[in-house]
Amino acid sequence: MTVSAACYAESTHSMSVGDYIRGSQIWKSIFRHPAPYDRRNRIVVMLTNFFLHLHPVSVKQQGIALSYTWCMGGITFFLFLVETITGVLLMFYYRPTLEWAYQDILALRDVTTLGVMREIHRWGAHAMVITVWLHMYRVFLTGSYKPPREFNWVVGVLLLVLTLLLSFTGYLLPWDQLAIWAITVGSNMARATPVLGHEGPGFQLLNLGGYDLITSGSDARFLLLGSRFVGEETLNRFYILHCVAIPLVAAGLIAIHFWRIRKDGGISQPL
Amino acid sequence: MHVDPFIDPHPNLTPAVLQGLGWLYLVLSVMNVFWCARVLKQDEHVRIRLFGMLGKGVEIPRAASWAIYSSILATIAFMHMSWSSAEYIGKFWLSLTPDGLIESSIDSIVANPVSYFVLSIAGTAMMIFFREWLVKPTVGWIMLNVAILFMALSMTDYDFRQIVGKPDNVPIVALLYLVGGFTWLYFFHAVENDRRLENWDGEGAIPVLNNEDNEKVLVWPDLVYAELICMIAVTTVLIAWGIVLDAPLEEPASSAKTPNPSKAPWYFLGLQEMLVYYDPWLAGVVFPTMIIGGLIAVPYIDFNKVGNGYYVFKQRAFSVITFLFGFLTLWVAMIILGTFLRGPNWNIFGIYEFWDVHKLVALNNVMLSELFWVDLVTPITGFAPEYKNSDPESVKTLMILIREAPGFIALIAYFTVLPPLMAISCLKTFFHRMGFLRYMVFTHFLLMMAALPLKMVLRWTFNLKYLVNIPEWFFNI
Numbered sequence: 001m002t003v004s005a006a007c008y009a010e011s012t013h014s015m016s017v018g019d020y021i022r023g024s025q026i027w028k029s030i031f032r033h034p035a036p037y038d039r040r041n042r043i044v045v046m047l048t049n050f051f052l053h054l055h056p057v058s059v060k061q062q063g064i065a066l067s068y069t070w071c072m073g074g075i076t077f078f079l080f081l082v083e084t085i086t087g088v089l090l091m092f093y094y095r096p097t098l099e100w101a102y103q104d105i106l107a108l109r110d111v112t113t114l115g116v117m118r119e120i121h122r123w124g125a126h127a128m129v130i131t132v133w134l135h136m137y138r139v140f141l142t143g144s145y146k147p148p149r150e151f152n153w154v155v156g157v158l159l160l161v162l163t164l165l166l167s168f169t170g171y172l173l174p175w176d177q178l179a180i181w182a183i184t185v186g187s188n189m190a191r192a193t194p195v196l197g198h199e200g201p202g203f204q205l206l207n208l209g210g211y212d213l214i215t216s217g218s219d220a221r222f223l224l225l226g227s228r229f230v231g232e233e234t235l236n237r238f239y240i241l242h243c244v245a246i247p248l249v250a251a252g253l254i255a256i257h258f259w260r261i262r263k264d265g266g267i268s269q270p271l
Numbered sequence: 272m273h274v275d276p277f278i279d280p281h282p283n284l285t286p287a288v289l290q291g292l293g294w295l296y297l298v299l300s301v302m303n304v305f306w307c308a309r310v311l312k313q314d315e316h317v318r319i320r321l322f323g324m325l326g327k328g329v330e331i332p333r334a335a336s337w338a339i340y341s342s343i344l345a346t347i348a349f350m351h352m353s354w355s356s357a358e359y360i361g362k363f364w365l366s367l368t369p370d371g372l373i374e375s376s377i378d379s380i381v382a383n384p385v386s387y388f389v390l391s392i393a394g395t396a397m398m399i400f401f402r403e404w405l406v407k408p409t410v411g412w413i414m415l416n417v418a419i420l421f422m423a424l425s426m427t428d429y430d431f432r433q434i435v436g437k438p439d440n441v442p443i444v445a446l447l448y449l450v451g452g453f454t455w456l457y458f459f460h461a462v463e464n465d466r467r468l469e470n471w472d473g474e475g476a477i478p479v480l481n482n483e484d485n486e487k488v489l490v491w492p493d494l495v496y497a498e499l500i501c502m503i504a505v506t507t508v509l510i511a512w513g514i515v516l517d518a519p520l521e522e523p524a525s526s527a528k529t530p531n532p533s534k535a536p537w538y539f540l541g542l543q544e545m546l547v548y549y550d551p552w553l554a555g556v557v558f559p560t561m562i563i564g565g566l567i568a569v570p571y572i573d574f575n576k577v578g579n580g581y582y583v584f585k586q587r588a589f590s591v592i593t594f595l596f597g598f599l600t601l602w603v604a605m606i607i608l609g610t611f612l613r614g615p616n617w618n619i620f621g622i623y624e625f626w627d628v629h630k631l632v633a634l635n636n637v638m639l640s641e642l643f644w645v646d647l648v649t650p651i652t653g654f655a656p657e658y659k660n661s662d663p664e665s666v667k668t669l670m671i672l673i674r675e676a677p678g679f680i681a682l683i684a685y686f687t688v689l690p691p692l693m694a695i696s697c698l699k700t701f702f703h704r705m706g707f708l709r710y711m712v713f714t715h716f717l718l719m720m721a722a723l724p725l726k727m728v729l730r731w732t733f734n735l736k737y738l739v740n741i742p743e744w745f746f747n748i
């Protein structure tokens with residue numbers, strides 16, 4: 001037997017590829033501890049990994065029971081991540097101007113490689129609206145909003161509103177008939193805002209020397225649309241709200257939501 | 272009748288539809304094979320007697336009937352697939368008769384706001400009332416089967432497919448089945464916990480589901496792996512959904528061409544439906560704010576400390592019933608109505624009905640002030656609260672207030688008389704346990720929530736449009 005053949009036999013015996021990789025300096029520099037095969041390292045992995053440290057080291061059985069949580073909060077969060085990733089990819093192809101918005105979406109449909117990202121983004125958004133409702137449904141039905149989790153329920157309600165607003169602002173971006181008319185119908189309501197809408201009750205209350213301060217060019221709807229009708233300014237406003245402002249606020253609130261789950265004693269348990 | 276799919280512009284059956292339905296029936300059949308196996312394991316028998324008198328009859332396993340049902344479904348699936356070519360289509364018989372008895376009776380119920388709303392309320396109420404029967408696995412399974420068969424049969428109708436098959440409407444179909452399924456699951460757990468708590472002597476750990484060996488487990492691997500599997504499953508569903516169904520893209524935006532109907536995004540259709548009964552300042556601004564405010568207030572209003580951390584019904588009957596009505600009948604059912612039944616001119620259409628732009632619905636709505644002054648008081652007293660444009664502002668305001676006094680009085684009474692009245696009658700214990708402020712907040716949110724169905728009833732019974740009608744100030748209620 002040659003030396004190299006002997007070495008080969010030796011190495012296949014004692015060391016798998018996985019072991020080799022896990023023994024390498026690169027791997028160790030990243031993970032800093034042996035694979036989580038034993039109890040000690042299963043604890044260590046939760047404490048040293050940035051992503052995993054969102055979780056505690058151990059949880060009560062009920063906290064991970066699918067029949068209890070329906071996994072709806074987790075799925076909502078995952079969908080938020082999917083939307084972020086596909087959304088960033090779409091931003092590479094989409095320009096929020098009257099000239100290009102529709103054309104770019106057409107191109108995504110017809111010529112762009114992986115244009116299916118638009119489908120995933122849209123269906124993911126619809127799915128997220130549904131899962132966030134179902135999550136609220138289960139949180140209510142398990143009474144999990146009761147002390148000490150009242151405040152996290154409030155954070156949740158804000159997240160629910162933001163999820164709907166994210167979906168609503170995104171609806172305009174394809175700039176087709178479906179988009180502008182849905183946004184027109186939706187934002188027409190703002191015209192009737194009491195005091196602050198120019199067709200709302202009490203708008204005459206805000207006036208200076210007989211001149212109304214609230215007109216179609218200065219009311220709540222104008223603030224939302226940046227214009228008297230759904231136009232280019234609206235597209236720009238909704239684009240920034242959709243891609244930057246609301247996601248940032250939502251991400252911040254999600255962080256608080258998760259932090260509070262831990263601080264409030266984990267997933268609710270029967271006492 | 273021979274329907275040629277190449278000539279008929281609105282074909283009820285096409286080869287693609289039959290193919291698709293074939294797969295659906297096949298999946299349903301396989302599901303029922305699994306169910307059959309489950310039933311067989313439980314080894315229950317039923318006695319079948321011919322006409323109730325011929326001897327003692329025979330004893331057969333309960334699973335046998337499920338086996339027969341599954342094989343019928345398999346046959347139907349096979350039939351769909353093998354007949355799904357253009358030449359057979361005209362002879363295909365398993366479909367709803369266009370405008371036949373089934374279609375027209377279902378449409379006459381759903382295409383009417385009164386029966387639709389009554390049905391959704393009655394459905395929710397029956398679910399709560401008959402929950403112990405509802406949660407029997409067999410009952411749940413049969414209901415699932417009926418729901419899927421209903422969907423499959425309805426798909427043989429062209430107009431139904433037009434509305435349900437719109438890409439943006441597909442999630443709402445999913446929502447319907449998901450909400451139904453999870454509501455059932457809730458009752459399944461809650462009824463079991465109710466039963467356990469009834470027999471509990473109060474000693475030791477509370478004997479609810481999941482709490483027997485509720486030990487701590489390590490997150491790695493138990494949770495981390497579950498999450499991984501869940502993420503893969505969600506990703507797979509999304510990618511498959513994205514490949515099968517194209518995202519909608521209509522004609523380029525044009526502010527000159529208003530589509531009819533113009534609909535808000537589907538998750539706001541409950542609010543748009545409220546526009547039928549209330550003006551935009553209420554339906555579009557005040558009520559949404561109240562919904563958000565009411566949800567935020569929930570944990571601070573609910574003084575009942577039990578029922579935290581497990582599904583239960585009896586310990587929290589009031590809050591659960593309120594929430595179920597709010598979510599199921601005032602939110603989900605309204606979205607379904609807005610999406611599937613509201614057509615051109617915001618008229619209501621049946622699920623099998625063609626969206627005819629020219630459908631006319633007579634509107635003869637009246638105002639409370641008209642009912643009160645024109646029909647009742649003025650003929651007797653001769654006094655009418657009217658003003659001329661030349662009158663000074665103060666006279667105008669006074670006349671408007673007098674004219675609308677009946678509505679204002681009704682509203683003020685609703686919000687100020689009812690809460691104390693309930694505090695000494697039906698909500699006595701609530702008042703004592705909540706304290707004044709909390710009780711007031713609670714009853715006002717409750718009355719706000721009830722305002723929608725109440726206005727609906729007033730509309731349907733008296734054609735009442737507005738309680739208070741001051742177009743001069745854009746103030747209509």
Ligand code: HEM
Pocket residue numbers: 069071072073074076077080132135136139142144145149152153154155156157159160163254257261266267268
């Ligand atoms: C973007 C939206 C949201 C995300 C990503 C999210 C995420 C989560 C996750 C992952 C959990 C852990 C348990 C579970 O999965 O059920 C959770 C728990 C919780 N969520 Fe949310 N949630 C969102 C919206 C909401 C909403 C709308 C509400 C209520 C109105 C809410 C109230 C709560 C409460 C009270 C808990 C603690 C539940 C318990 O301890 O059993 N969340 N959330």
